[in-house]
Amino acid sequence: MSLTSADDSIRLAPASQFTIEQLTALYNKTRVDYMVPMPMNVARLADYIHLYDIDLDHSFVAMQNEEMLGVAMLGVRHQRAWITRLGVAPATRRHGAGQMLVKSLIAAADSLHLPLIMLEVIKNNAPAHQLFLKLGFRETGELLVLRRPPRTSPPDPMVADAQRLDRTDSLVLVGHDRGMQPWTNQSESLTNAQEVSGIRLTLADGSRGWLVYQRQKFLLTRFAFKTERGDPVTVARALLSHLHSQYPRLDTQIENIQLGDPHLPAFYDMGYMESFRRVEMWRNASVG
Amino acid sequence: MRLAKVNRMKAKILVLVIEDMPDNAELARKVLTARGYEVILAYDAESGLKTAKDQHPDIILLDLGLPDYDGQTLAGWLRDEPSLTNIPIVAVTAWPPETARQMVESYGCNGYISKPINVANFADQIAAFLKPSNNAS
Numbered sequence: 001m002s003l004t005s006a007d008d009s010i011r012l013a014p015a016s017q018f019t020i021e022q023l024t025a026l027y028n029k030t031r032v033d034y035m036v037p038m039p040m041n042v043a044r045l046a047d048y049i050h051l052y053d054i055d056l057d058h059s060f061v062a063m064q065n066e067e068m069l070g071v072a073m074l075g076v077r078h079q080r081a082w083i084t085r086l087g088v089a090p091a092t093r094r095h096g097a098g099q100m101l102v103k104s105l106i107a108a109a110d111s112l113h114l115p116l117i118m119l120e121v122i123k124n125n126a127p128a129h130q131l132f133l134k135l136g137f138r139e140t141g142e143l144l145v146l147r148r149p150p151r152t153s154p155p156d157p158m159v160a161d162a163q164r165l166d167r168t169d170s171l172v173l174v175g176h177d178r179g180m181q182p183w184t185n186q187s188e189s190l191t192n193a194q195e196v197s198g199i200r201l202t203l204a205d206g207s208r209g210w211l212v213y214q215r216q217k218f219l220l221t222r223f224a225f226k227t228e229r230g231d232p233v234t235v236a237r238a239l240l241s242h243l244h245s246q247y248p249r250l251d252t253q254i255e256n257i258q259l260g261d262p263h264l265p266a267f268y269d270m271g272y273m274e275s276f277r278r279v280e281m282w283r284n285a286s287v288g
Numbered sequence: 289m290r291l292a293k294v295n296r297m298k299a300k301i302l303v304l305v306i307e308d309m310p311d312n313a314e315l316a317r318k319v320l321t322a323r324g325y326e327v328i329l330a331y332d333a334e335s336g337l338k339t340a341k342d343q344h345p346d347i348i349l350l351d352l353g354l355p356d357y358d359g360q361t362l363a364g365w366l367r368d369e370p371s372l373t374n375i376p377i378v379a380v381t382a383w384p385p386e387t388a389r390q391m392v393e394s395y396g397c398n399g400y401i402s403k404p405i406n407v408a409n410f411a412d413q414i415a416a417f418l419k420p421s422n423n424a425s
Contacts, residue, residue, distance in 0.1 A: 028308075028355070032309065035382045035383065035384075036353065036382075036383070037353040038353060038358070039308050039353055039354065039355040040355050041332060041355035041356050043356070044355060044356060147360065147391075149360070149364060149394045149395050149396075150364040150368065151364070151367070151368070151396075152394075218357060218361055218364070218365055219357065219361055249368055251360065251361045251364045253358075253361075273390060273391075273394065275387070275391070276387075
């Protein structure tokens with residue numbers, strides 16, 4: 001697939017035609033002026049592509065002559081797609097490359113007969129937000145990126161019947177219906193991740209729930225959690241108290257927690273703080 | 289005391305700049321070298337931690353957006369390393385001031401300098417962090 005802009009100066013090429021090194025350099029170039037640039041190295045981008053089921057044959061690079069101007073990637077899962085890593089190099093913005101990229105991803109999702117396209121945009125990134133609205137996306141919620149520094153006074157683990165879960169048992173829980181989560185927190189994201197484990201506990205009053213997470217070298221991340229019975233704040237507080245007692249020296253970063261999530265007060269109680277927010281947007285195939 | 293620390297010249301203050309953008313890193317090196325500092329560079333978190341352990345700089349300037357692990361996570365590692373506990377860590381970030389202050393304090397940094405750096409003031413800002421008990425940003 002090779003698309004061109006109205007003036008033929010910008011064309012799109014499938015991202016699979018480029019090396020991961022080239023895509024990494026391009027991605028970093030597009031984010032260099034962001035307040036939160038979140039650069040990646042080659043290993044991190046390769047991991048991202050694997051974790052989030054990025055289909056490079058249906059992702060695109062915007063080119064002008066031989067220069068790589070921008071990139072946008074498409075995650076593909078059962079009945080849904082995800083737009084991510086969209087960026088255009090600062091000096092070449094406002095010439096239609098971003099719109100071309102997004103339109104091409106929408107067309108690619110349509111060609112794969114995927115009825116839902118999801119994405120997140122950093123809150124206050126007005127140009128991108130406006131572009132997505134223009135192309136038929138609607139806001140579905142606000143998402144939080146939260147952090148908890150290491151060495152935050154670890155809470156005493158709340159008294160509970162707690163059980164550590166291995167990867168297999170953790171993924172069984174994550175596979176249960178948790179509603180429609182943001183892409184990064186969906187079951188597939190954890191299934192694709194290494195070093196996944198979990199905690200399941202029952203409190204004295206019968207409240208119970210579970211927390212599944214990924215433990216990286218210096219970081220706890222990718223949480224999935226559910227209260228099966230009882231007050232979500234109490235259950236989450238108990239789960240987090242056990243988790244952070246177990247790993248007091250690890251940093252924690254979790255992303256795309258829905259603003260209305262009933263567990264949220266427990267995170268703040270346990271020393272989490274907000275890094276920034278994203279807006280979640282969806283587009284149904286019937287729109288536009 | 290570590291050999292690397294013993295061997296290097298103590299006449300100059302050693303600044304470790306951990307910054308993934310080569311242009312930014314070179315600018316910091318140029319400005320600080322002109323003011324008599326010795327500067328070493330690292331371009332990601334893993335190499336930044338290794339360099340800090342090997343070289344024991346007098347101060348660490350830490351970009352919060354790094355390509356392997358981010359700067360906050362690295363600040364946590366640095367503060368968790370007993371031999372590095374007393375080295376000032378200064379975050380260099382484009383975060384809004386309130387967010388930057390909250391993040392750097394909670395991750396054990398001594399303060400922050402806003403990006404883009406002000407070339408005219410940069411060396412003085414670094415010098416301020418080298419004075420005892422100065423945590424100002």
